[in-house]
Each structure stands twice: as C-alpha cells, then as structure tokens.
Amino acid sequence: NAGVTQTPKFRILKIGQSMTLQCTQDMNHNYMYWYRQDPGMGLKLIYYSVGAGITDKGEVPNGYNVSRSTTEDFPLRLELAAPSQTSVYFCASSPLGGRLGRNQPQHFGDGTRLSIL
Amino acid sequence: QQQVKQSPQSLIVQKGGISIINCAYENTAFDYFPWYQQFPGKGPALLIAIRPDVSEKKEGRFTISFNKSAKQFSLHIMDSQPGDSATYFCAASWSGNTGKLIFGQGTTLQVKP
Numbered sequence: 001n002a003g004v005t006q007t008p009k010f011r012i013l014k015i016g017q018s019m020t021l022q023c024t025q026d027m028n029h030n031y032m033y034w035y036r037q038d039p040g041m042g043l044k045l046i047y048y049s050v051g052a053g054i055t056d057k058g059e060v061p062n063g064y065n066v067s068r069s070t071t072e073d074f075p076l077r078l079e080l081a082a083p084s085q086t087s088v089y090f091c092a093s094s095p096l097g098g099r100l101g102r103n104q105p106q107h108f109g110d111g112t113r114l115s116i117l
Numbered sequence: 118q119q120q121v122k123q124s125p126q127s128l129i130v131q132k133g134g135i136s137i138i139n140c141a142y143e144n145t146a147f148d149y150f151p152w153y154q155q156f157p158g159k160g161p162a163l164l165i166a167i168r169p170d171v172s173e174k175k176e177g178r179f180t181i182s183f184n185k186s187a188k189q190f191s192l193h194i195m196d197s198q199p200g201d202s203a204t205y206f207c208a209a210s211w212s213g214n215t216g217k218l219i220f221g222q223g224t225t226l227q228v229k230p
Contacts, residue, residue, distance in 0.1 A: 004160070031215060031216045033216075033217070033218075035220075040126065040222055040223070041222060042123070042206060042220035042221055042222045042223050043161070043206065043218075043220040044220075045217055045218070048215060048216075048217060050215050056215075058217065090160050090161070092160075094216050103149045103210045103211075103212060103216045104216065105151065105163040105166065106163070106216065106218060107163075108153075108160030108161050108162065109160050110158070110159050110160045111158075111159075111160055
C-alpha cells in the first residue's frame, strides 16, 4: 500500500494563478482531510470529506475548493492564488470509527510545498 | 474553546535525558488525544494516543500522561535519542465529529548527542 500520495511535492505560483493539489489514498478510508501548516501555527483544517460526494468546510476554507467524486481522490483547488496561501499542504485520511464510533488515527501524505510570489 | 495550547515551542535535551511536552485544552467534549511526530520534509505520523478513561499510556520510551480535571496532557520521551529530533504535535478530537483534529502549535525537539 502506498498510503496517502500527494502531488506535486513542490510548486511555485504567481499571484492570481490557479492550481489543483492532488491527493489519493489506497486504504479505502471514508474520511479525508486537507490541512495547511504554517510555522509556529500547527496544522489548520481547510476542508474535509466523510465520503464520496460529501464535503464540508474546516477552520480556514476561504480561497479553496474541494471535490470528492471517488473514495480514493480528494483534490484541493486554489482559484486565485494569493501570497497568504504560501504554506505546506497536507492531505490525510482515516477509516470510520470503530465499534463505539470512536475516532481513528489519521494517515498523512508527505505534503505539497507551495509558494506564491 | 476549540484551541489546544502546546508548550514549549522548542526544546533541547541531551541524549539519554527526558523530553516533556505539555498540552492544555478547553473543550470537555474532547475524548481522543493523539500525538504526532513529524520529520523534516515528511507528513505527521501518529506516535501514540490516549482516551480520557485512562490517566497514562506507555509505548516503549513514549508515555502520555493525562489529567482530566486539569484538562492537560503531556508527552514524555524517556532516554531521548538523536533520532527523536523532530517536531511533535498534540491534538484533540471528539467522537462523532467526523474525526476532525484540533492541533497544538507544535514543539521542535532537538536531542544533542
């Protein structure tokens, strides 16, 4: 199993450009998440999905969009790149809760380092 | 109320010493407290996690201590090794919230040989 795979690993964008960060997982996990990591700020949730066709906003969704057409893929779209979106982006996935509906560990990809100049 | 506060921001420990990282939370609905370890250029990886029905959990050299009344939990790394040098994140979540994690700000640990 490859786990969670993110592409590209690095990208430089100009202000106003758009791009899609790709995320795919091969663990058949229902839940998928997008986080951004900024120095000294921890990880902030951008969007999440509980299954194909279902997405919802996290803590910092402005400037981003997502879609979930399959269980495996959860792409993150930046429509009009801004310098404030310079960050490291992580995708994660987790299975459904266990017998008591308790949260399960999240598995992370290795991130996309995005610079917007 | 959704915040998880982590300290210290950075930590330097001698090889063989004990590393201690602390986290505090406000939301009493949290019932899952994982710690993640992140090496440079990599994504976070689950290290150890605890639920509030126990006060301590140990896995090898890593121990979580949990104080429900104080709403605090901490990671102890015994016999710290240079290979433990990484960034550590505490997090919290609650059942039924679709697994969303609230992360602390992170602690960069350096273990000197």
